[in-house]
Amino acid sequence: MNATQGASTEAVPRRGQPRDAAAAAALAKYDRLARLPIILSAVLPLIIVPEQGNWVAVLIGVVSWLVFVVDFFTHQRLLVNYVGTRLGKFDLAIVILTAPWFLLAGAHGGSIVVVLRLARLSRLLLATKGVRRLFARLGRVAIIAAAVLFVGAAMAYFAEHPVNQEFATFGDAIWWATVTLTTVGYGDIVPITTAGRIDGAAIMFMGVALLGLLAGSLASFFGLQPEEAGNGQEAPNEPVLAELALLRAEVKELAGLREQLAVLTRHLAAGDKSAPDTGAE
Secondary structure (H helix, E strand, O other): OHHHHHHHHHHHOOOOOOOHHHHHHHHHHHHHHHHHHHHHHHHHHHHHOOOOOOOOHHHHHHHHHHHHHHHHHHHHHHEHHHHOOOHHHHHHHHHHHOOOOOOOOOOOOHHHHHHHHHHHHHHHHHHHHHHHHHHHHHHHHHHHHHHHHHHHHHHHHHHHOOHHHHHHHHHHHHHHHHHHOOOOOOOOOOOOHHHHHHHHHHHHHHHHHHHHHHHEEEEEOOOOOOEEEEEEEOOHHHHHHHHHHHHHHHHHHHEEEEHHHHHHHHHHHHHHHHHHHHHHH
């Protein structure tokens, strides 16, 4: 019996975790569907400031707030004591502080309101795995792009500067490499040496590859293609993790039932041995 209780205790999810496998699957589905509305709700009020007299801005302010309200209560329903976690408390504070107080007559917050709306963006980065994954990918792309940019500019400058007046400074080489990497190709600066042209071709190919990687990351983020397709290094998605957690809980429960069955079997065997003595009496 103690073993069964111990197994049941270990299977209970901790604070901030999905209540069960069904809740984990529902939360994963919700995160995919709510990803774009939450991003728009965090960004649009910074661009279109809600104010009295502008019904479009007011509508955007109210709807964006309602999106965060729905998001909070969805997490509170699917996660164990979500409001008791740091992220849950921060989420609740954002919901309360960014409520449409501007609808009240004479209510205005000035710069503090802008800061609170900016806090929505920080909440977005903290709570949304897809956004964190996207920014991680963009960070890697930015590092690679910067390396290609500076190395390509340096090679072009040393190859072109002695014979090409268009590469008068290293800044000119940086400008040319930037235009080439982004495949814009203004043509205001053109390499004339063989080494410079080879360098330019390499930068162009790298630019196309980086743009393709960026497009793939955005497509995966917005659900236009399956996430982590063909990438075996990424962790399994949340539904798979939920199924594994459910399977482990069932295995622990079966182990406890097996121990209970063994105890009952011993009791029954002891009862069978004492039965003849009772009959004799």
